[in-house]
Amino acid sequence: MDFGDYxxxxxxxxxxxxxxxxVSARELLDAAVARMEAVNPQINAVTQDLTERARGQPADAGPLCGVPFLLKDLGAALAGTPTTAGSRLFANAVAQADSAITAAYKDAGLSIFGKTNTPEFGLWPMTESEFLGVCRNPWDLSRTPGGSSGGAAAAVAAGIVPAAHASDGGGSxxxxxxxxxLFGMKPSRGRVSFAPLGEGWAGASIQHAVTRSVRDSAALLDVACRPQPGDPYFLAPPETPFAEEAAREPGRLRIAFTTAAMQSAGLDPECEAAVRETARLCEQLGHEVEEAKIPGDVAAMQAAAGAVIAASIAANLDAEAERRGRPIEAGEIEAPTMATYRRGQGVSAAAYVRGLQALHAYARAEAQLFETYDVLLLSTLGSPAIPIGWILDDPKQIAERLFAFMPNTQAFNNTGQPAMTVPLAWSRSGLPIGMQFVARMGGEATLFRLAGQLEQARPWFDRTPPL
Incomplete structure (x- = not known):
């Protein structure tokens, strides 16, 4: 099978x-590996090559039998391989068993032949790990593919695989x-199990995938949404498979939209224009659309999330220090990660609980919007993809630049609601601009139905980078 057919x-x-x-599964794997060998030196998306392992473990059943697939090097363990989390600290942390999501992917017949690049511990919206190296955007090699699932997205956009595992703790x-x-769905809290681990970042983090098509995302979520014994919370699998929902009409939805940048001063003008154009498209498709203000104390949410994330990082690193019998030293983790670690060590138990309470209060306020509307539309990001190095090249402006780029994603990790980004707009320079849609808790079916309609109205599958 040649690349064009693939x-x-x-x-x-x-x-x-x-x-x-x-076609045979072996031919598909050969096509994926050939594409990886051709483009990965330019983008550094795949950081563990497990091709020979995949050849030795052919799939023979499952709804996605034989499809080449990649795991993010964070959150999903594959027995016998290291899960580095983008850090030299865990370069040799070989998993003894598969995670529940990995087992589900194997049962579906996916052929896992590599792992993808991620920033250290998934802390950044760009993928520039000192340990794994800089990952580049196939649309423009001078720009980031985003993060923390940057390697996954770059691999899919570059045509190595049609879909890849990803995870999302603040927009990742x-x-x-x-x-x-690409199309990217962040499922509801509890939709996908983190077993055998517990929750990530107090429930903010969730696993799923990045895909080129809506139906791939739906099919992969059907595969992965299997509650495991002992999960701290879970949503039961849907009565109607998500793959069927993605092919159904959404009906007339009540859609609120905003051009706000929730955690920064404002959107790039092209992103703002894209929101308004997408609102008009939704009206043309028969939905009831109106501008609305998002409720909730965003500043309190942001401060609470920062404390909870820092404390979570500190807990994990303290556990590693105890396991090996010596403290984590400067140079073993990146300097910004060390700063987060130190901050987390200073978060008291009471402050952590107050942080959770603030996040829960924000979720309750946010939920009020969805008593009136079915869906909220807003820009996924503050701008198209930023140049590599831009966030970190001025230490005094890191926080400002961070939230200027990702002002609108973190909120919905903390509410636990499902949120998707749909590639409906493009900048004058040819960069993709994603539009974000949010539904009430457990409302993935609504989003998949809307996404399927948007995919038909504004197809993007054949719009690929020139790499």
Whole structure:
């Protein structure tokens, strides 16, 4: 199978070819590996090559049998391989068993042949790890593919795979999907198990995927949404599979929109214009659309999330220090991570609980909007993909630049609501601009139905980077 034939199909399409015996799983893997070898030196998306392992473990069943697939090097363990979390500290942290989501992917027949780049511990909306190296955007190699699932998004945009595992603790699915012209769904809290681990960042983090098509995202979520014994909270699998929902009409939805930048001064003009154009598109599709103000104390939410994340990082690093019997030293982790670690060590138990209470209060305030509306529309990011190095090159402006780039994603990690980014707009320079849609808790079906309608109205599958 040549690359042109391979790229014409999404994951569901490739699985259909295998099921009909029009192509073999080995041929698909060969096509994926050939593409990886051709483009990965330019983008540094795949940081662990597990091709020989994949060749030795052929899939023979499952709804996605034979489809080449990549795991993010954070959050999902694959037995016998290290999960580095983008840090030299865990370069040799070899997993003894698969995570629940990895087992689900294997049961679906996916052929896992590598792991993708991520910033250290998933802390950044760009992918520039000192340990794994800089990952680059296939649309413009001088720009970031986003983060923390930057390697996953770059690999999908570059055509190595049609879909890849990703995770999202503050925007880490939606940010890279927006930067790379992909579809990215952050599921509801509790939709995908983190077993055998506990929750991530007090429930803010969730795993799923970045994809080129809506139906691939739906099919992968059907595969992954399997509650595990002992999960601290969970949502039961839907009565109607998400893959079926993605093919259904959404009906007439009540859609609120805003051009606000929730955690910064304002949007790039192209992003603001894209929101208004998307609102008009939704009206043309028959939805009831009106501008609205988002409720809730964003500043309190942001401060609380910062304390909770820092404390979570400190807990994990303290555990590693105890395991090995010596403290974490400067140079073992990146300097900004060390600053977060030190901050987290200073968060008291009472301050952590107050932080959780502030996040829960924000979620309750936010939920009031969805008593009136079915969906909220806003820009995924503050701007198109930023130049590599821009956030960190001025230490005095890191926080300001960070939230100027990602002002609108973190809120919905803290509320636990499902949120998706859809590649509906493009900058004058040809960079993708994602539009974010949010539904009430557990409302993935609504989002998938709307996404399927938008995909038909403004197709993006054949719009690929010139890499």
């Amino acid at each position: 790229r014409r199909h999404d994951a569901v399409g490739l699985a259909g070819l295998v099921a009909r015996r029009e 699915i939606r940010t890279p999907a927006s930067c790379c012209g």
